[in-house]
Amino acid sequence: xxxxxxxxxxxxxxxxxxxxxxxxxxxxxxxxxxxxxxxxxxxxxxxxxxxxxxxxxxxxxxxxxxxxxxxxxxxxxxxxxxxxxxxxxxxxxxxxxxxxxxxxxxxxxxxxxxxxxxxxxxxxxxxxxxxxxxxxxxxxxxxxxxxxxxxxxxxxxxxxxxxxxxxxxxxxxxxxxxxxxxxxxxxxxxxxxxxxxxxxxxxxxxxxxxxxxxxxxxxxxxxxxxxxxxxxxxxxxxxxxx
Amino acid sequence: xxxxxxxxxxxxxxxxxxxxxxxxxxxxxxxxxxxxxxxxxxxxxxxxxxxxxxxxxxxxxxxxxxxxxxxxxxxxxxxxxxxxxxxxxxxxxxxxxxxxxxxxxxxxxxxxxxxxxxxxxxxxxxxxxxxxxxxxxxxxxxxxxxxxxxxxxxx
Ligand SMILES: [Zn+2]
Numbered sequence: 001x002x003x004x005x006x007x008x009x010x011x012x013x014x015x016x017x018x019x020x021x022x023x024x025x026x027x028x029x030x031x032x033x034x035x036x037x038x039x040x041x042x043x044x045x046x047x048x049x050x051x052x053x054x055x056x057x058x059x060x061x062x063x064x065x066x067x068x069x070x071x072x073x074x075x076x077x078x079x080x081x082x083x084x085x086x087x088x089x090x091x092x093x094x095x096x097x098x099x100x101x102x103x104x105x106x107x108x109x110x111x112x113x114x115x116x117x118x119x120x121x122x123x124x125x126x127x128x129x130x131x132x133x134x135x136x137x138x139x140x141x142x143x144x145x146x147x148x149x150x151x152x153x154x155x156x157x158x159x160x161x162x163x164x165x166x167x168x169x170x171x172x173x174x175x176x177x178x179x180x181x182x183x184x185x186x187x188x189x190x191x192x193x194x195x196x197x198x199x200x201x202x203x204x205x206x207x208x209x210x211x212x213x214x215x216x217x218x219x220x221x222x223x224x225x226x227x228x229x230x231x232x233x234x235x236x237x238x239x240x241x242x
Numbered sequence: 243x244x245x246x247x248x249x250x251x252x253x254x255x256x257x258x259x260x261x262x263x264x265x266x267x268x269x270x271x272x273x274x275x276x277x278x279x280x281x282x283x284x285x286x287x288x289x290x291x292x293x294x295x296x297x298x299x300x301x302x303x304x305x306x307x308x309x310x311x312x313x314x315x316x317x318x319x320x321x322x323x324x325x326x327x328x329x330x331x332x333x334x335x336x337x338x339x340x341x342x343x344x345x346x347x348x349x350x351x352x353x354x355x356x357x358x359x360x361x362x363x364x365x366x367x368x369x370x371x372x373x374x375x376x377x378x379x380x381x382x383x384x385x386x387x388x389x390x391x392x393x394x395x396x397x
């Protein structure tokens with residue numbers, strides 16, 4: 001499989017898996033405004049998925065389209081970061097996961113916008129506008145909840161501690177990456193230090209990182225459960241139209 | 243028999259009568275998503291850019307364009323999707339902006355929030371949420387007339 005196909009799958013699978021995770025809040029978020037906000041973010045991410053997986057399908061040149069890639073691949077074919085497949089848990093955990101991903105996604109798309117591959121650059125340019133908005137909101141929420149009540153502060157610190165071992169994978173780099181992802185780390189770290197400071201949260205000092213999501217070598221148990229739900233309908237009724 | 247092809251100007255006028263499916267007071271041309279109209283031989287080529295990448299109205303918009311053009315006797319139509327340059331609310335027409343406000347939706351402002359309440363024109367407005375009922379809107383409220391209103395997000 002070509003490196004470019006792998007890369008388009010990495011980008012598309014990140015937005016697909018996180019988009020699905022976020023959509024799990026639809027109808028059950030703490031307040032109506034948050035419910036609507038989460039559903040809108042999920043929608044943006046699924047829209048970006050169509051662009052990236054559409055590009056992957058075009059590169060592959062077989063009879064698979066974006067839908068086939070999303071709904072007819074199994075866990076071992078997915079190339080998303082382990083971070084985005086982690087379960088939602090509570091609202092604070094969902095927003096911490098969102099912030100960590102948005103902060104990386106923002107830098108990543110900013111770098112990809114300068115690519116000389118016209119399709120990659122166009123998708124990045126389009127997505128970056130949406131992700132800038134996502135990052136603004138997840139930043140505000142992390143600060144509000146971190147520097148909130150004792151209960152919300154503790155929940156946000158627990159979420160950060162739990163998710164921290166999944167941060168490093170975003171910056172691991174290999175031949176399939178269209179740009180050097182490790183070069184995004186300084187800007188990410190600077191933003192993290194600023195936001196966590198305002199949120200009165202403490203960045204864990206461990207450098208241990210789980211890996212295997214973006215290479216497909218080893219996903220966490222959570223992804224299989226998620227795909228079982230996400231893919232059940234299209235697999236039960238292949239090619240259904242409505 | 244030779245049939246005159248409608249001019250590009252005529253086609254822009256027709257497109258300006260196709261309403262946005264989610265905010266029907268403005269047209270697709272007002273929204274700024276029609277990027278180009280041209281004849282390629284006997285095929286009419288219309289270039290459309292999406293507002294938000296996941297906006298569910300995108301496929302309806304394409305369908306509405308097709309229906310409108312077929313209704314005007316266009317036989318060969320090709321719709322092209324263009325992602326770059328990415329859509330910006332700067333492309334909303336002046337006519338579209340004032341129609342939005344009359345309809346009760348505050349038009350986008352570069353400051354990042356509405357300059358006044360679309361109902362009573364008070365400038366004492368507060369943000370409820372960065373998101374709203376469709377991808378292009380956010381929820382605000384007026385501290386004077388106490389009415390909530392939609393704000394067309396500036397991107
Ligand atoms: Zn008012």
